[in-house]
Amino acid sequence: MSSTTPSYFNCPSVGKFPDPVSCTIFHVCVNAIFGLVDVPYDCPSGTQYDSVNAECTIDPVQCPGEPTLVCKKAGIYKNPYHCGRYYRCTWRYISNRYEIKQFRCPDFTEYSEQSAKCIKSETCQQNNTDFKCVQAGKFPVQENCKEYFECSNGLNGLIEQRKSCDLYQLFDRHLGRCRNECLVKCPIDDDETEIEEGKVFIKELLEI
Structure with missing residues (x-):
């Protein structure tokens, strides 16, 4: 993260704080000899600062x-x-x-909220813009609950791979991993998820 130099922020105490103006900046306040010192940071490109969970996401x-x-x-x-x-x-x-x-x-x-999923509107x-890896981890695809993006660190930066959960599993958007389909509440239209499940099933049959 590259440091920035905004002059409008005053540290209330030691800790990590959101910027009052920008979503992409946060402040780390530390003790120094003459009082509190503000060290501002930029979130990585493509992310914003989540003030509730104190992280760039x-x-x-x-x-x-x-x-x-x-x-x-x-x-x-x-x-x-x-x-x-x-x-x-x-x-x-x-x-x-x-x-x-x-x-x-x-x-x-x-x-x-009535159907507990995303419905056509x-x-x-x-x-939404196309997905791009900006941090390591596993992230859901928009279209279904069967697939996910895996971003891993490589020699020349982040490596993006689109993967599918195993048969009878779905990607849990809240936990960020594949789980048994009966344990996952998929917010996407059920028809689309069933289509993706069927594609994986047919693919595995052809590989036998």
Whole structure:
């Protein structure tokens, strides 16, 4: 991460803090001889700072000036301010607060709390950009719950691979790994997931 030099931030205490203006900058405040010193950082390209979880992420985040998302109880809810997003509320006993994590629906769909999945929409056209590795890890594809992107460190940077979960498994978007399909709540239209499952099944039969 490259350091930046904004002059408008004042450290409230030692710790890590979001920038009050930009989604892509965060501040690390440290003790020095003459008081607190602000060390600003830029998130890696393609990521934004998640102030709730104190990390840079490729997932959607709540930027400065945006309305605050509310958690009244644990669960998954539609983002009322962005049609193509939904968020999960998880109670964390250690920090004594709800953890909020946002996710994107595929293009031209929106999250339905009634059906608990992303459904086709004629009005929600968010036009998500193509996936690009910006950090190591496993990430969901937009179109289904069977496949995922795996980003790993290579000699010349990040290596991107599109992979499929094993038969009878789906990719858990919340945990970031493949699990037994009966344990995964897929937010994508069931028909599309069944099509992908069938493709993998046929492919494995041909390889026998």
